[in-house]
Amino acid sequence: MALIRRLPWHGAAWSALRSLHARDVHAILLHGGAGIGKKSLALDFAQSLLCESPVAGGQACGACSGCNLALSGNHPDLRIVVPDAMAELRGPEAVGDDVTDLSSETDDGIAGPPREGRDSGKKASREIRIEQVRELADFLGVSTHRGGARVVVLAPAESLNQASANALLKMLEEPPSATRFVLVSDSLDEVLPTIRSRCVLQRVAAPDRAVALQWLREQGVDDPEERLAAAGGAPLAALGDAEQQLDDATRSGLFALLAQGAALPPGEVAAAVPRALPLSAAITLFQRWGWDLLAYRAAEYVRYHPRHKASIARIAKASATESLLGWLRSLEAMQAASDHPLNPRLVVEAALFSYIEALKDPQSRTRRES
Numbered sequence: 446m447a448l449i450r451r452l453p454w455h456g457a458a459w460s461a462l463r464s465l466h467a468r469d470v471h472a473i474l475l476h477g478g479a480g481i482g483k484k485s486l487a488l489d490f491a492q493s494l495l496c497e498s499p500v501a502g503g504q505a506c507g508a509c510s511g512c513n514l515a516l517s518g519n520h521p522d523l524r525i526v527v528p529d530a531m532a533e534l535r536g537p538e539a540v541g542d543d544v545t546d547l548s549s550e551t552d553d554g555i556a557g558p559p560r561e562g563r564d565s566g567k568k569a570s571r572e573i574r575i576e577q578v579r580e581l582a583d584f585l586g587v588s589t590h591r592g593g594a595r596v597v598v599l600a601p602a603e604s605l606n607q608a609s610a611n612a613l614l615k616m617l618e619e620p621p622s623a624t625r626f627v628l629v630s631d632s633l634d635e636v637l638p639t640i641r642s643r644c645v646l647q648r649v650a651a652p653d654r655a656v657a658l659q660w661l662r663e664q665g666v667d668d669p670e671e672r673l674a675a676a677g678g679a680p681l682a683a684l685g686d687a688e689q690q691l692d693d694a695t696r697s698g699l700f701a702l703l704a705q706g707a708a709l710p711p712g713e714v715a716a717a718v719p720r721a722l723p724l725s726a727a728i729t730l731f732q733r734w735g736w737d738l739l740a741y742r743a744a745e746y747v748r749y750h751p752r753h754k755a756s757i758a759r760i761a762k763a764s765a766t767e768s769l770l771g772w773l774r775s776l777e778a779m780q781a782a783s784d785h786p787l788n789p790r791l792v793v794e795a796a797l798f799s800y801i802e803a804l805k806d807p808q809s810r811t812r813r814e815s
């Protein structure tokens with residue numbers, strides 16, 4: 446999940462989480478204003494507990510198998526519980542104050558686009574349902590898969606109804622060893638008192654204006670003052686949808702390249718990629734393209750870029766799932782490193798070259814022929 450992680454204003458809250466962990470506090474309720482990255486912080490903390498070789502300050506190393514499993518939404522000892530109505534926030538491309546839920550796994554066991562929302566007749570729940578909490582009982586009832594910690598991230602805590610809260614209470618009261626619950630709330634007053642009373646409350650502060658503006662500039666936002674003001678000072682809300690940071694000409698240009706599939710001449714890539722572009726936004730667009738290809742292969746479904754359905758269908762039919770997953774993994778690594786790229790243009794070109802390679806993959810050719 447390509448979340449924006451390790452937000453620069455979370456230093457104090459991070460230290461507080463580390464000391465709660467050192468005191469063996471097993472249930473923490475993170476609270477504070479919306480759009481300041483509390484869920485990102487909760488996931489950073491969860492990953493650090495699952496990391497097999499944490500670095501200084503207790504941060505996750507980002508490289509071990511525990512980190513890789515957590516980052517891809519596949520760690521068997523991590524559960525992320527959110528209401529169905531937040532399904533659009535799930536998925537590996539989710540940006541900002543978002544979370545990924547394991548219920549969106551594909552058959553390959555890799556977190557994919559959410560399946561909710563396709564049944565247009567059924568309204569997705571805004572509550573965390575009791576079934577979701579009961580599923581946690583199975584998760585908590587067996588020993589940990591990887592022999593380390595086990596973490597439940599639940600958000601927002603105010604979306605627990607009375608029944609699901611009651612089911613959760615028992616788990617909060619008698620947690621198995623090495624288990625940590627991290628609950629997240631934008632609105633502490635709305636969290637049921639029974640839940641609040643069983644957690645240690647940890648407030649997450651909003652960033653200073655200067656810090657938020659600097660961070661938005663680093664994300665490639667052109668008019669950070671205006672956007673931050675419009676979002677009430679919440680930087681993640683101000684960032685909005687990452688892909689929208691690309692101007693129309695750049696977006697169209699990238700789609701024109703992607704639509705050529707395996708036939709895209711490498712020489713055309715260098716000529717067509719603009720000299721300067723917001724890297725994270727471009728990689729987000731590629732990731733969504735990749736997920737659409739996979740979704741089309743699985744169910745002839747296009748979620749993100751329906752205007753390009755004809756191209757997506759043509760390319761998806763001629764590709765192999767395994768090769769597409771490989772491309773998505775390389776995009777995820779690029780996204781993770783997009784904070785400090787040497788040269789955004791070169792990274793975007795590399796992403797397109799690996800796209801061509803993935804579509805030309807010998808394995809995919811063999812499969813098509815067989």
Ligand SMILES: [Zn+2]
Nearest residue numbers: 496506509512
């Ligand atoms: Zn690690």
